Amino acid sequence: MTAGMAAPSPGQLRELALTEEEYHHAVRQLGRVPNQLELGMLGALWSEHCSYKTSRRLLSQLSSQAPQVVVGPGENAGVVDLGDGLLCCFKIESHNHPSAIEPVQGAATGVGGILRDVFAMGARPVAILDALRFGELDDAAQRHRFAKVVEGVGHYGNCIGVPTVGGETYFDAAYQGNCLVNAMCVGLVTAPRLLHAVARGVGNPVLLVGADTGRDGIHGATFASVQLDEGAEERRPAVQVGNPFLEKCLMEACLELAGSSALLGLQDCGAAGLTSSCAEMARRGGVGIRLDLDKVARRELGMTPYEVMLSESQERMVLVVERGRVEEVRAVFDRWELRSDVVGEVIAPEELQVIAEGEMVARLPLPVLVDGFPPRRPGSSRPPRVERDLGADPLTGGLSWTLEEAWLRLLASPNCADTSWIYRQYDHQVGDDTVVLPGWDAAVVRLRGRQDGLAITVDGAHRSSLLDPRRGAQLAVAEAVRNLACLGARPLALTNCLNFGDPEREEVMWQLEEAVAGLADACRQLAIPVVSGNVSLYNDLSGASIPPTPVVGVVGLVGDVRRLPGPGFVASGDLIYLVGEETAGLGGSELQRLLGCGVLGPPPGLDLELEGRASEAVRQLVSEGAARSAHDCSLGGLAVALAECCVVGGLGAVVRLRDRPTPSDGGRDLLFGEGSGRYLLSVEPGGGGRVEEVCASWRVPCARLGEVGGDRVEIRDLAGIPLAAAAAARREGIAGPMAGPVL
């Protein structure tokens, strides 16, 4: 074995994202100095991206306790039971840093990675969703980035034949330097086919299958664990070009094998490549793995053991196979014209041993490699500005626009507008199971041979989380719950992606602590187990952090997919009801963003208890068919939600609000405030009684606001706009700035 080297220089350590303290910690545990290769492996596995050394302590607050949960956090993806032996497997993951460097390939390989996480569990992916953040669209560079990210997400999903059924997109100048690209995948598997990422049985062979190993992406994990600085350009070889075609074949081959008793464990080769996949599989199984690098198929000549062990080449999987059954397994890969090689075997000592040219070049105990890092506990503090900002007037400077003008501008804001420019570039129908297409609150994918279906949504915190990260996270969960309730679905479980800045900054650490606490709290109160997640830190550019951006993906069950409410209003004469309480909320609102006031004032009101009851009431009304349409109030408040119901249904409406505007506010908060927990329902003319009854039984306020019909969207005594103008505004919000090809 190569001798240990002299102590590495601070520069070398920084390259590996290791602190000096961590280095010494490693030396102490190993009882010797690691060699260059071992240090690289430690650096990758101890990186924030792989080890969660900063966030792990916080994440323990999230509970995965619930009867339906089969697999909680810790595996490739979370799993819940859908009944009758069918399991649903899902996870969300970020690919922010690669997408900032190369938007098409970065976004594409993000989708590729999350798909592998799901089919590594033996589940067939049935839906992809994406959550995106960019700067403002009046900036050509942002338009380019947005267009290219959408192209990349679409490219991978479209090629592989998994529908992209929904997503969430938000534009704000705060994301100018750091776009966010989170991808979620949902898959289905029957219980006996569920696989685990574990190595078992001493002497069993370890196979590497799929793409050849190249020099690309070395140290991607480290790269995602440091800030993007001006020097980011030089790390660009970390960017990779994905091969969705190869992954499609890989997926089919793995799914074919999922039923076979010859396959004992399966894991994708993600961040930190072979090092992390082998180390983690062996660690879970309480065994070790010996790898022979000479058996690893390479794309390039002259690769060093270091490069082979740390390459993050896409579209590779590691398998542990029962001894004597390798040929049976390889036959499946052969049929799909995929390379498969035995590259190692399971050993008894809990170590990762690496052999190259007959010599042992690395030998690391797994307890050290996987769990030996010293936890990082950076300081945190609430910045003083928060107190002042929370108390400020949300619309300083007031509103110079008329209410009508503000309304139309909100509809034309890319954050409220029609998103078909995005999802029409995604195949959202392949599989013949998408029964509610993107464009409304949640997508619905039916379950074959059953009456029920999966409702899926992703939602993220908006600007208000800068004022109150705890509330911001809670609002994201509440919005997801509402989106599901609009389709009559009950949440089964949640996955989350925590996108934050540099945790070494005290403010960012405070945001992270608050957001996780808020997430834990909301999930507990709304009884949603958290089954998987991902953390992306260091989203900074030149010292500026992104706003705290927790994103949640929630999967729910719809009882009967043949009885779903229409998107938008359905018929003239139907009655319109508001379910929930009219609460204030212009702090951090979309109106405030359009006015350019800064992020000020108290964030939107939220009563998690009431939120839960309101969702029960709406769910009941929708699933018993009493509500012909349901939509929640989110960005842009009640006025925008009402206009959306009108535009999507192609019908006008006339309503009157119960509350009166205060003189100082002039109705702005009533119309555009983003208080949580509110829905607009439409019911047949005779159906009002049932709404009132059900809402009363759940102790949820409801009010009859008016009727569907006419060619205007009219809020009596306050504001009214022509339906056609509302439709035009909404149509142009994204399509307008994005007209024409982007190179």
Added chain:
Amino acid sequence: MTLKPVVNDPQGLAVTQGLHALGYPEVRGTRVGKHIQLTLVAQDRQSAESRVEEMCRRLLCNGVIEDFHFQLSETGA
């Protein structure tokens, strides 16, 4: 525009496999790039060269994953 040598080229891989299947085992490898034919008016060769170089850098070539080179040839008029 050609993909940088270290960058994975799935297209090239597929073409190589396709050629092998068609009975061309002598093919050792293929890399697929873009060929852009540009017609432009310029005072002289030198200024054309510097303008095209600039266009490549700014728009035509994705420097993260691609390299470029170009040739000028004069047409009449």
Added chain:
Amino acid sequence: MTLKPVVNDPQGLAVTQGLHALGYPEVRGTRVGKHIQLTLVAQDRQSAESRVEEMCRRLLCNGVIEDFHFQLSETGA
């Protein structure tokens, strides 16, 4: 591989527009095609030529929409 002149090339058009918008009004037109770099082993130049020509006709180029031409250059070994 280049698109035949009669075939519409929206990508080329978009590139031209993009270049105009970036301040290159001197660009008269652009057409986007494919550049394939093929490494193969052959006895001699002539046999390489005829094999590559065949590959182009059979697989690399679709004669309905594309034209092709190629250059050979020797590498060592």
Added chain:
Amino acid sequence: MTWRCGIAVFPGTWSERDCAHWVELAGGDPVMLWHAEPELKGADVVILPGGFAHGDYLRTGAIARFAPLMAAVREHALAGGPVLGICNGFQILCEAQLLPGALLRNSCLQFRCQTTHLRVEVSRGPFLSGLEAGEVLQMPISHGEGRYYAPPEQLRELEAGGQVALRYCGPSGDLGDQHNPNGSLRHIAGVMNAEGNVLGMMPHPERACEPLLGSEDGLQLLRAALAVLAPR
């Protein structure tokens, strides 16, 4: 006795399961045909489904057309057997020269997944004879390279010979650029060979086979093809 519909599976094909579902709803018996085997397994109708065969690298369908299965498909087609190419299948049939023309990158330079309306141009061949010329069908498209192109003389021949099968149109059958999602010449969405037994189309009839999916119009094509087969 139900008719057997062979569904070709290439590496990269992704709508074979959707097609099987559609075949079953139309009353047929689906059987998967693996690209590497020159075998139709007794299929009466051959369907080349959507997807990205061999990644669609180089050109869509360029590599797939050399698959051993394609030799059997060719034989079936030349003997007058019904062959339907959907999306990627259409591209493969063009590359294989079982259909005229080629499919190029959408003129908007983007992938498009959306609902389209199609006008039936001729009531001819196994798939369209059950429909009337002028009838409007609704079904989705999902492709990045669906711009139909044929050289001018050939296009004239296609029109004259009744080989233009389907055109993109508005809900009432009107033609116009606003209804053409990919820039296809003369709004062409589908063409057939001179005999009419081979049909290629970019839209996905297998995604329009249940009211729950928004349209049942796709069922008509397959039902028609199964109905015209001689009774067994």
